[in-house]
Amino acid sequence: MKERITIFHTNDLHSHFENWPRIHQFLEQERNMLRHDGEDVFLFDIGDHADRSHPLTEGSAGKRNVDLLNEAEYDAVTIGNNEGITFSYDELNEMYRDADFEVILANLFTTEGNRPDWACPYLIKTTKSGIKIGITAVTAEYPVFYEKLGWHITSAKDELKAQVRAMKDKVDIIVLLSHLGIREDEWVAEECPDIDVIMGGHTHHVLENGRLHNQVLLAAAGKFGMYTGKVEIEFDHVSREVSGKTATLYETSELPEAEDLNEQWLQEGKQLLSNEITVLDQPILHNPLQASSPLSMLLAEAILDWCEADLSIVTGGLLLHPLEAGPVTEYDLHKILPHPINPCLVELTGSELKEVIRESRHQNWPTTVIRGLGFRGTILGEFIYKGLEERDHQFYINGKAVRAEQIYKIATVDMFTFGFFFPEMQRAKKQYFMPEFLRDILKDKLSHTAR
Template identity: 35%
Template sequence: METLRILHTNDLHSHFEHFPKIGRYLKKAQADTSVDEVYTFDAGDFMDRSHPLTDATEGQANIKLMNGFDYTAITIGNNEGISNPHWVLEHLFDHAKFPTILANLREEDESMPKWAVGHKILTTKKNTRIALIGLTAAYPMTYGPNHWHVKMLGSTMDQELAKIKDQYDVLILLTHVGLKMDRWLAKNYPQIDLIVGGHSHDLLAHGEKVNRTWITQTGKWGNYVGDIHVELEDHRVTKIVPNTVATASMPAKPEDEAVIQGYYDKGKKLLSERKVADLPEKFTDDKVAAVQVSLDAIANFAKTDLAILSSGLFLTPFKSGVLTQYDLQNALPHPMHVVRSTLKGSDLWRLVMEIEKNRHYLDHFHLQGMSFRGKIFGQMYYKGIKVDMRKRIVYVNGSEIDPEKEYQIACLDHYVLVPFFPTLAIVGENEFLFPQFLREVVGEYLAKKYPLSSRSEVND
């Protein structure tokens, strides 16, 4: 008999507050001599630019810390693949000490990214051949504008399995596709022994078995670590026992808090040194002023007269005086991109009616996911649009909307994804604008509109 221990994480999202405990747990488990082999995997979204240190280092701090976790292999999530500009992802793994397994992403010329392989064959000490295949969420609408070609899961699996035919005894997938798609993979590819998954933030405390395939996920943010026991006979899996361990149950050390705070302070220091603009007095503690100038910013970026934004995006107002990248990151931590949506006048009217219908509900609606890093959705604000709800008339730049005319409006990918404004997703011709994301767009606009004076550059 042969025994394996498989440790795994997913959706860490730069929650560095758990890293000291996770690091110690992994190190101890990796030294386990009661089993024949220990492997450690991550299933993506290990970085999140809402943390100052990740943002300041473009993920390199994450790679350095993950090197200390001694991963056998990882795959990437949408936070690595979409929230980063193409060139950042190209160099994200320059100093990684682990391989990145990713079968369904290509450069625009259809070549494999230089930092990834579609599959990898591991050979245990007892000569069992373990094939790893990595898959990430297939989002062509957002990977495409970022100059990547993302491939569908089924065709990718068919091609990758053909490449490794007769070369493996055990098949393990590292996936960042969500539980629903993991179940689909398990049903359609029964040769899969184990799926180490992520993306949907499901906690499968003891795994989920679909036919003969085990699926595992550890929730989100490093709240749990996966720990799987595997038994084999004659190089074939006979038993898989998935388990998860709560990070809160792991022993803390007195120095942990200082280490965790140090990560934040280092990121804050780096971002605070990068000055953006010199804002006038009107921005002091005025969130509406921040929203209004950000409406101007995204409209300018998208080259439109119209724009919409929600107040819940702004976790803090801007301030008067020198605004730094840290101030912007603190106010707008969301990895969202601007979208230019083209709508007929009748459809734009309908979108405005959807906004007005949901306005009071959304004002205090607690929202999670879809790139949102705040707490509540908040109030919707318009640029170039006014509404007379008593008469149900929408005015665009002072004139009543023309039902047959085409209009372009700047919004966010977030609004295309949330279910409150279906008109955008159903009939909008949506162009996702890359590579800058929201706070970068706002920062570039503020830098031009309120440039740093020589006094502020020297004195602040």
Template identity: 30%
Template sequence: MRLKILHKNDIHSNFENYKKIVTLINLQKDEDTIILDGGDFADFKSIELQGTRGMAAIELLASAGYDAITIGNNEMFNGIDTLELMASSSPIPFISNNLLKKDRSSINGVKPSVILEKNGLRILITGSSPDMGVFNDGLGIHMTDYSKAIKEEIYKNKGKYDICILLSHIGTFADESLAKEIKEIDIIISAHDHKLFEQAKIIDQTIMNSAGNYGEHIGIMELDILDGKVHLVHSETISTKDIKESEQIESILRFNKERAIEALSKPLYTVEHPLWHDVVEENPISNLIADGLKDMLGTEIGLINSGICNAGIFHEMTQKKLIEICPSPLNPTSFEMQGKYLKEALEQSLDAQICLADGRGPGFRGRFVGRLHASGLQIEHDGKKIHAIYVNGDLLEGERWYMVGSSDYLQRGSGYPCLMNNRNEKYLAEEIKDVLRLYGEKQDFCEESFLHRWKEVSKVRG
């Protein structure tokens, strides 16, 4: 018996490439084909998804004839209510065997596994989602042990299927261990760590493949199933670079973008004075976020990198502009840090090359790292070195631990590695864009954002 699997993973709402993927799907699929997704299809940086609460993603998947998708971390990032709406409205099974609500109840529409039939072949498909650790509570979710959950689904469906496929959003390293540990898994579609396999791997008779990320490739596996054994006949990952875009997907995107823009264009507030933005120079919009973080988290210091924003606010703010200005799904985070590491990071921030470095990191949707902006600090410098830092009027002490309100990006040391030297971190479920949404309409905070926190020594001391 023949089976062909077309698969992709970690699209992250790169819909320009998805148009090409659907063209390839239509060229490659036949009567023996199933189409699978390894998760992180829906990244809510997308206007189309934000403005339709994820329903545009369902239309896009359904139009290409997908058979199943597992839930990645990005499908969770817009909240449990949005995930429930997507999963319960989708004709395509949303699968996760280890994802529950915080109260341990099931999520409406999410299935731990499904059995598909293709030309008489019974295919058990189960999927595992990544544990978000300290973020679970804020996201309103509870994660169980994925290895145990996979075994439970296999045991529960014993005798009901011919082959077993795991859609795994755990990562390839973990999947290799699963292939060795759970012999009943015949095929693993691997995701989460964005690995690109040129062709499928075979690990202890389990076939494993991953198609990279961002829709730049699609994976293909052709299989023969004989006497209950799965044999790999052919596999490859095909680049989408030179593929024609699907007009059908373009039409769906255009319709949903119009619908989303209408929903997201209602005014939130207006600002009296433009809150302009700059990657290297101190600017009011970054100061506003730092001030908002300090206030929201109740800390001594607020700290943010200007690369978190792509632009400023010049008059009217809408939800659409908010997403465009601050697309990164990063969380307000408090932690304790010694003064010496704060000083080190702030001094590095005087270097324009560090500010203009690639800001790539988990959850970051900007381009550059950007300059550090602070609340509760006065920083005296000469353009290259810091001469003094005052914390709410008192001189910064190198060995003292300070409470800092920031983002999980900086807390992890992204952009400024010395900032990872912290302790007692706590995360909020809100995102940094919510700081702009809440504090941008507060006149006193907007006025305060224009007060400089970085002062050159010549200007301070004459």
């Protein structure tokens, strides 16, 4: 006798709630139909469901994302880097307290070496006919950021192998929820052939009909809720092994329309962020392509003071809107700085600093469209320097000429240290400020500045 087990999966929603009503409705209808026919159905999320660029996620510290997962009756989820390193230690510790589902995560520990009490390294689900399905999960390693927040992230590959060893004699099927990315998933398929299915995320890859890699089925549903994934596993009760497995994606835009709740969610987020920061007598204007833009200069000054640096470097594109005259709320600051981007203090020699300045003056940079790296805007914008002067082709900091071998402290944003922009910053000694985002730095500046 052969039996079919159906697993629906989502990944990397990034709080794109505009797609959620259709996804929820689709999952509910499909699950009810399959269960009516006596089939076992499971539902998993592979991480980065919560993204603080949405006011509802920001205002609720991710708890409203958990509510939505509860309402959709998810069986289990894992976390992505957005849950793991954009929320504070306490926020992540509290996020899943009211979850009606299991959080599976094998490679996250406290600094004392304990697993968080809201997560388990693996889970075993048993179908009505007695088939045992072992599910484990791992998330991408960002050790510097996790350690800064008070967590200890371990090798995903080592933890994964340990969990597979622990499960394989107890279960009939092994499923991995992987927020590692497609290349890592391929490695896992080669190194852990006991795994039957890998449902992946993180690199936002789309596998329309899945892909067999070393006989392991890889499945992934892109990003932003554009797709919902379905995996069907056929199990042979006579041979006691998996006899078939397939993957399918459903495009959200082609699903039946559902009640649009996005304006309601936006207003709820706005209310949660209604705390007043200051009152402006006049607007603070902004042009992302103007080096003298008042709001850009204010941000550059704020990050300079926060990091206690010699100079600061930001870009105009980080700020999405000006600030209007009148009350300024947390929502207003979130609207102009939605990015999960942290300030960073980088140490460079005078020679390295000059090279960074030279590279930043590439004529195409200001209008370059940026994707990823935590950036939630559109164009990079003009580079803004605070604390740096240029006279007669010579740079000055605090009135003194920049010397080639002297070490300078530069306040900037974390995305400039990841290697895409400035190799000098990637190699440099640096200090990340966490969990504060740029909007927190600007909030502090405005709350102490009379206008």
